[in-house]
Amino acid sequence: MNHQFELPSSYKKWTWGLIGAGAIAVLYGIIMFHPFAAPAAHGHGGAHEAADSGTRFWATLLQNSVFWLLVVNAAMFFICVTTMAMGGWQVALRRVPEAISSVVPILGIVTFVVLMGIVLFGRTDIFHWLDAEAVKHDKILNGKKGFLNPTFFTIWSAISIFMWWFLGKKMRTLSLESDKNGQMDYATGKKWIFKNTVWASLYCVFFGLSVASTIPWLWLMSIDPHWYSTMYSWYTFASSFVSGMSLIAIFVVFLKNKGYLEYVTEEHLHDVGKFMFAFSVFWTYLWFSQYMLIWYSNQPEETKYFIERIGTAEKTGPYNTLFFVNLAMNFLCPLLILMKRGAKRNWTLLTIMAVLIIVGHWIDFYQMVMPGTVKAHPKFGIFEIGIPMLFIGLIMLGVGKYLSKHSLLMKNHPFLKESMIHHT
Amino acid sequence: MAGGIKKFVVGSFDDEAVLFPAVKNVRKAGYKIHDVYTPFPIHGLDHAMGLRETSLHTAGFIFAATGTTTALSCISWIFTKDWPLNIGGKPNFALPAWIPITFELTVLFSAVGMVLTFCYLCQLSPFIKKHHFHARATDDLFVMAIECTDKTDDAELQSFLEKAGAKEINIQVAETGWWIGRYDKEQKLYREEKGY
Numbered sequence: 050m051n052h053q054f055e056l057p058s059s060y061k062k063w064t065w066g067l068i069g070a071g072a073i074a075v076l077y078g079i080i081m082f083h084p085f086a087a088p089a090a091h092g093h094g095g096a097h098e099a100a101d102s103g104t105r106f107w108a109t110l111l112q113n114s115v116f117w118l119l120v121v122n123a124a125m126f127f128i129c130v131t132t133m134a135m136g137g138w139q140v141a142l143r144r145v146p147e148a149i150s151s152v153v154p155i156l157g158i159v160t161f162v163v164l165m166g167i168v169l170f171g172r173t174d175i176f177h178w179l180d181a182e183a184v185k186h187d188k189i190l191n192g193k194k195g196f197l198n199p200t201f202f203t204i205w206s207a208i209s210i211f212m213w214w215f216l217g218k219k220m221r222t223l224s225l226e227s228d229k230n231g232q233m234d235y236a237t238g239k240k241w242i243f244k245n246t247v248w249a250s251l252y253c254v255f256f257g258l259s260v261a262s263t264i265p266w267l268w269l270m271s272i273d274p275h276w277y278s279t280m281y282s283w284y285t286f287a288s289s290f291v292s293g294m295s296l297i298a299i300f301v302v303f304l305k306n307k308g309y310l311e312y313v314t315e316e317h318l319h320d321v322g323k324f325m326f327a328f329s330v331f332w333t334y335l336w337f338s339q340y341m342l343i344w345y346s347n348q349p350e351e352t353k354y355f356i357e358r359i360g361t362a363e364k365t366g367p368y369n370t371l372f373f374v375n376l377a378m379n380f381l382c383p384l385l386i387l388m389k390r391g392a393k394r395n396w397t398l399l400t401i402m403a404v405l406i407i408v409g410h411w412i413d414f415y416q417m418v419m420p421g422t423v424k425a426h427p428k429f430g431i432f433e434i435g436i437p438m439l440f441i442g443l444i445m446l447g448v449g450k451y452l453s454k455h456s457l458l459m460k461n462h463p464f465l466k467e468s469m470i471h472h473t
Numbered sequence: 474m475a476g477g478i479k480k481f482v483v484g485s486f487d488d489e490a491v492l493f494p495a496v497k498n499v500r501k502a503g504y505k506i507h508d509v510y511t512p513f514p515i516h517g518l519d520h521a522m523g524l525r526e527t528s529l530h531t532a533g534f535i536f537a538a539t540g541t542t543t544a545l546s547c548i549s550w551i552f553t554k555d556w557p558l559n560i561g562g563k564p565n566f567a568l569p570a571w572i573p574i575t576f577e578l579t580v581l582f583s584a585v586g587m588v589l590t591f592c593y594l595c596q597l598s599p600f601i602k603k604h605h606f607h608a609r610a611t612d613d614l615f616v617m618a619i620e621c622t623d624k625t626d627d628a629e630l631q632s633f634l635e636k637a638g639a640k641e642i643n644i645q646v647a648e649t650g651w652w653i654g655r656y657d658k659e660q661k662l663y664r665e666e667k668g669y
Contacts, residue, residue, distance in 0.1 A: 341569045347561070390530070472517070 071439020123293025137467030322393030378409030484639035540582025602654035
């Protein structure tokens with residue numbers, strides 16, 4: 050069987066079509082929304098239409114770049130946790146998450162440009178704490194000044210993106226090196242596995258310091274700088290990890306349909322499906338823990354976050370429907386549909402669920418970013434549809450490049466046999 | 474539960490690597506395997522024996538749904554109809570506060586229900602007795618019981634098992650179901666038919 054993937058021409062067409070559509074959307078945004086003009090004064094967003102659309106431009110770019118970057122980064126996290134757990138089952142499909150994680154530098158640069166754009170153009174409508182004058186007179190923001198300031202924001206964002214790329218690159222290099230040197234004997238294999246474990250654990254530690262804590266605080270939670278939630282980062286991580294697993298599932302099914310990945314069977318798909326199911330429930334657990342505690346204690350500074358979304362008993366908020374659609378898509382559907390063993394082993398059904406989960410968590414990020422930025426005037430038009438196309442196109446480009454450049458099978462991985470005979 | 478008294482040819486194996494091909498060959502030859510008793514769970518044996526997928530999951534789902542319904546209907550009736558209380562100014566129908574309890578009852582119902590269902594399916598219960606084909610099936614022997622129909626040639630089957638690698642072969646006539654009784658009291662519902 051052929052382990053060398055050749056990009057089908059339809060794949061290339063789709064890739065460039067999506068990137069083209071996305072690029073047009075960005076141009077459209079730059080021309081129509083005046084994103085480089087100074088933002089309207091904070092709190093009067095609704096009155097100034099022109100300034101409002103600039104907010105829309107940056108908010109949409111922020112939502113998409115952060116979401117897709119965290120999703121592709123989750124693929125490397127998957128590799129690292131399975132490596133550290135001495136997992137063997139994923140070896141037959143390991144090149145797929147590797148390929149997805151190879152997009153981290155591209156999306157990392159895009160995200161960094163967007164974040165720097167927000168900082169340099171002083172978009173106080175996105176990050177209120179960028180307004181030095183307001184921070185001075187604001188007791189809470191003044192207290193958070195050591196963390197929420199442009200210098201720390203820039204440095205830590207740069208370090209995080211660099212480390213995700215660097216540590217991920219190390220893992221990919223180790224994987225590709227193993228292809229060259231033929232079957233490993235016991236001692237070499239042991240050493241190679243140990244080396245993998247060391248780099249994987251370094252990645253995981255840094256992942257804990259960035260994705261599972263500081264990065265969502267900086268990039269997303271600081272949109273509502275007065276509000277805070279200790280569940281927020283884990284909740285964001287769960288969102289991105291479950292979408293990452295779904296993305297892996299989609300690419301595995303795609304390659305399988307094209308006749309590649311000989312050793313990947315429904316047993317492996319079943320395990321990917323279990324991750325999708327389990328982390329959907331995990332996401333809900335965090336989502337609910339955050340919601341319920343705030344609802345219960347009813348502190349004005351905390352409930353503000355949910356009032357902006359759901360509204361109050363007297364007046365429903367503009368994001369009310371979306372808020373509950375989010376819960377239905379990301380909890381009820383995966384719970385009820387993916388619960389059955391047969392559903393996780395069904396290639397078609399799992400693909401549909403994977404798409405649903407990714408769209409669901411994209412919506413989740415939408416309702417994380419939008420209420421604090423464009424406030425009660427959410428707009429959903431060509432621009433909001435075009436921007437994710439750009440990111441999907443970029444992911445397809447990077448993944449396609451990696452998969453067609455390298456063998457689809459880690460033929461010398463010591464655990465390959467375990468993966469081949471894997472059954473649940 | 475009366476399963477009826479039936480005749481079995483019982484083969485005991487001391488190695489699971491021998492047991493697997495034996496199970497396959499016995500099935501291929503057309504004999505009807507009553508059950509295989511092993512000291513520990515063996516991965517893939519159910520497939521080798523051609524057992525259907527268990528419905529225990531479905532039972533679990535039904536128990537869980539019962540738990541959810543019980544919790545929600547119970548709490549909502551108590552807090553909105555039977556004894557409405559003002560707790561911290563929250564509405565009487567305070568769904569978020571009920572979710573943890575609903576979740577716990579869901580888990581409790583499905584866990585307890587599934588354990589009981591499992592015990593029922595395996596015919597495990599205190600004060601219930603079952604025939605054991607070999608006492609060492611719980612220790613170090615893999616015991617295969619093959620049901621004899623009126624068309625089965627016992628002698629042929631015995632030599633077939635011997636060839637398949639069975640260490641011990643005998644014929645037993647036994648009650649397949651369970652009956653009320655205790656293991657510390659000798660009580661037989663079947664005839665010993667040794668010396669075939």
